[in-house]
Amino acid sequence: MASQSLLVLPGDGIGPEVVAQAERVLDWFNDNTTVNIEVCRDLLGGCAIDRHGVPISEKTMATAS
16 A cells, blocks of 8 residues: 655645645545555644744744655
8 A cells, every 4th residue: 555645734714624624535535545645734824823933833844845
C-alpha cells in the first residue's frame, strides 16, 4: 500500500469548515483505495498568531518543506 503525507492548514474564516470536508474525502480514499494518506494538521493565520505570535511558525514551514 502506498503511503503519502499531507499537511493540512485550515486557517481562519471558512477554512476549518472547508478543510473538514476535504478530510472526509481523504478518509474515503483511505478506506476505499490502496493509497494511505496520513494527515498532519497545523496552524495558519490568526489562530497561529494567537498561539505562536506569527501567522505561520518555523515548525510549520519546516513541516511543509
